[in-house]
Amino acid sequence: MKNLLLITLLCLLGGCSGEQSAKQGTGGKNQSGKPKIALIMKSLANEFFSTMADGAEQYQAENAEQFDLVVNGIKDERDLGRQVSLVEEMIAANVDAIVIAPADSKALVPVLRRAKKTGIVVVNIDNRLDSDVLKAEEVAIPFVGPDNKAGAKKVGAYLAGKLKSGDEVCILEGIRTSFNGQQRFAGFQEAMKEANIKIGDHQSAEWEMSKANTIAASMLSEHPNTKAILAANDSMALGAVAAVKAAGKSGDVLVVGFDNISAVQQAIQEGKILATADQHGDQLAVFGIQNALKLLEDKDAVVEDVETPVDLITQETLAK
Incomplete structure (x- = not known):
């Protein structure tokens, strides 16, 4: 009887829903009311990806009322297992969208398919996912990036x-x-x-x-x-x-x-x-985030690729 009273008291104080408890601290729409977007990149030791992260964080700061952002990256661009684990962690964290620069065009597709099956919006940036593997996994993921x-x-x-x-x-x-x-x-x-x-x-x-x-x-x-x-x-x-x-x-x-x-x-x-x-690394993740926000607004929207700019840089262009 004492145990039953204790359980009842705990339920009244903390709530009895197992689903609610699991989502506490995950940061999806449960706390802030805003969508949470995870940016998963390759090696942050590479200046290109640290620049990409800085650009994404600046964009979020300028649009803080629209979404929250989590930035992740792997230490070694060949560490595919760690990048797969990062995606799994973001699935467990109940994020609303994942914007990813995959370290491998094939190996990341299965875990991204699992993310999509949970209702997470997935956008591919920088390194395009393999079209044959996407087809085999029966998943559509838009690519936002340059030619x-x-x-x-x-x-x-x-x-x-x-x-x-x-x-x-x-x-x-x-x-x-x-x-x-x-x-x-x-x-x-x-x-x-x-x-x-x-x-x-x-x-x-x-x-x-x-x-x-x-x-x-x-x-x-x-x-x-x-x-x-x-x-x-x-x-x-x-x-x-x-x-x-x-x-x-x-x-x-x-x-x-x-x-x-x-x-x-x-x-x-x-x-x-x-x-x-x-290829405008400081804006590449931003383009992906913007696409993810559009898909979050309308999850029935047609998934389309978006080609972003790529420009030749020489002494002449830098002098301008």
């Missing part, structure tokens, strides 16, 4: 204008299972083919500066006629610049990148890097 192939082709074409027909170049690829890495490599290839530039070697440095430095040094040694190195992101471009300098070839081997991080802007101004592509 990476077109952006890389702009950079490659600009580089080709500084070279001669028949010259030899090398390419540093990103993670090969990432759609954006595949598309940037394809854009570089297409630009080189159209200019009749030979690709002497191409290897994946997995987006990492130190790995790019080691691979670029090997490329320069094995291919002494290399006239340029095309890097699929700016971190790898910086690694390539260091390798070029160590080989005593500064000024003789051109380097291009992709992302327009601040360190590369400085390197372009100093003539160490020829060009990069700006």
